[in-house]
Amino acid sequence: MQLFDVYLNKGPEGLGVSIIGMAGGAVHRNGKIRQCDQIVSVDGCISTVTFTIGREPNLEDSEVAQLINQSLEQDRLRLLMQQQQTKAILCSACQSIFSKPTNEENSEEEEPPKTAFPPKPDKVVRPMANNDQQRKPNNNEAQIKAKIVALVSELDGSQKKAEQMNDVLENTSRIMLN
Structure with missing residues (x-):
């Protein structure tokens, strides 16, 4: 050395x-x-x-270069795992939003219970004026959408941090190997 x-x-x-x-x-x-x-x-x-x-005279084979390369690889794998976990969370949230039946869909699927007696003549069923009135805003849906926006923002931030960290490690590796 x-x-x-x-x-x-x-x-x-x-x-x-x-x-x-x-x-x-x-x-x-x-x-x-x-x-x-x-x-x-x-x-x-x-x-x-x-x-x-x-x-070391031969930097490619040195312990320092191997440790730097291992560190870079670990950071890349960690970033990949973070991205996969975030995507899985986002996909799960999206599926729960889009697969959740609305009140309108529920009303079409549900049939009134059948009875042996005919309905009373004084009971009149009136349709609602507008289908949009039937569907009320779902608070859970709004919360899920807000969570998705927050997760996307967090993912962007962590990707930027990981890129900065990789830049530092690659620059350090380049300096050590030159």
């Missing part, structure tokens, strides 16, 4: 280094630093910091 020092002057954009995390290391065991945390200072130095870097 080749060792060399790198001196960096931190600007307003920071050091440009993020934690990608490697299972089993000191950071992982300690638990105080998490994946995607940013390094703000090193040994109390805020403006100029020195890193001692170790680089």
